[in-house]
Amino acid sequence: xxxxxxxxxxxxxxxxxxxxxxxxxxxxxxxxxxxxxxxxxxxxxxxxxxxxxxxxxxxxxxxxxxxxxxxxxxxxxxxxxxxxxxxxxxxxxxxxxxxxxxxxxxxxxxxxxxxxxxxxxxxxxxxxxxxxxxxxxxxxxxxxxxxxxxxxxxxxxxxxxxxxxxxxxxxxxxxxxx
Amino acid sequence: xxxxxxxxxxxxxxxxxxxxxxxxxxxxxxxxxxxxxxxxxxxxxxxxxxxxxxxxxxxxxxxxxxxxxxxxxxxxxxxxxxxxxxxxxxxxxxxxxxxxxxxxxxxxxxxxxxxxxxxxxxxxxxxxxxxxxx
Numbered sequence: 001x002x003x004x005x006x007x008x009x010x011x012x013x014x015x016x017x018x019x020x021x022x023x024x025x026x027x028x029x030x031x032x033x034x035x036x037x038x039x040x041x042x043x044x045x046x047x048x049x050x051x052x053x054x055x056x057x058x059x060x061x062x063x064x065x066x067x068x069x070x071x072x073x074x075x076x077x078x079x080x081x082x083x084x085x086x087x088x089x090x091x092x093x094x095x096x097x098x099x100x101x102x103x104x105x106x107x108x109x110x111x112x113x114x115x116x117x118x119x120x121x122x123x124x125x126x127x128x129x130x131x132x133x134x135x136x137x138x139x140x141x142x143x144x145x146x147x148x149x150x151x152x153x154x155x156x157x158x159x160x161x162x163x164x165x166x167x168x169x170x171x172x173x174x175x176x177x178x
Numbered sequence: 179x180x181x182x183x184x185x186x187x188x189x190x191x192x193x194x195x196x197x198x199x200x201x202x203x204x205x206x207x208x209x210x211x212x213x214x215x216x217x218x219x220x221x222x223x224x225x226x227x228x229x230x231x232x233x234x235x236x237x238x239x240x241x242x243x244x245x246x247x248x249x250x251x252x253x254x255x256x257x258x259x260x261x262x263x264x265x266x267x268x269x270x271x272x273x274x275x276x277x278x279x280x281x282x283x284x285x286x287x288x289x290x291x292x293x294x295x296x297x298x299x300x301x302x303x304x305x306x307x308x309x310x311x312x
Contacts (some may be wrong), residue, residue: 007283010296049184060180072198089191089220
């Protein structure tokens with residue numbers, strides 16, 4: 001029996017039990033168990049921890065209820081800007097990307113940045129140019145549209161506030177910067 | 179934000195994190211998720227970590243690397259380091275959120291100081307665990 005340990009998360013915050021219907025909770029748990037199973041299967045078959053975390057995060061990115069990939073929240077401009085990173089504990093090599101749009105799985109781009117770019121951290125439209133040279137999968141804006149995310153944005157888009165994913169608090173930024 | 183951490187059968191640790199950021203964000207705001215040492219970190223000598231929460235606080239506290247350093251330089255266990263950073267230091271900082279962490283012998287910690295965190299974990303061939311609230 002191969003020994004391994006594996007954990008995933010789908011975000012933290014003020015998850016209001018009053019808003020969490022039994023059906024919704026079951027859907028969230030389905031998303032978590034699917035991703036956990038994908039990573040576990042890789043580890044059980046002697047695969048690497050790097051492959052397991054990448055595959056599990058890609059599964060969560062494809063699941064519309066978590067704030068990543070398909071379920072990414074809207075920016076003030078009504079677009080989606082995504083960030084991702086990955087790190088190998090053996091080599092301390094890492095790959096990261098920030099502020100990219102239309103990329104189906106930003107975590108896959110982060111892995112390619114780690115292994116093929118010669119850099120650690122790429123951002124914005126130039127990172128998208130690199131992604132295209134590596135055959136990374138792009139999607140249309142419609143792919144990233146979910147009614148729930150759209151409504152979340154509509155609630156705050158004419159204000160100076162922004163909102164964390166699992167939160168009922170609207171932030172203005174003063175508090176954080178002291 | 180979503181994330182994963184793993185220890186494979188060769189003893190190698192790895193961590194990954196991905197996010198859509200904050201609703202209505204402007205000015206190219208970036209949180210901790212793509213920042214190695216803040217939102218994501220892995221080191222075969224200590225642990226693998228993926229964070230989620232209010233990015234500005236995780237960046238300023240360099241949370242993921244902070245936990246690794248407490249283990250490497252101060253000899254804290256993964257549990258002690260996670261409890262101190264997430265339940266004490268971050269709370270004083272006003273930073274809401276949590277993380278998932280695995281150490282070199284496969285211990286798993288999932289600390290969070292918010293009301294809930296979507297999380298799931300498994301060790302060897304034990305049953306999978308899935309939880310949302312404390």
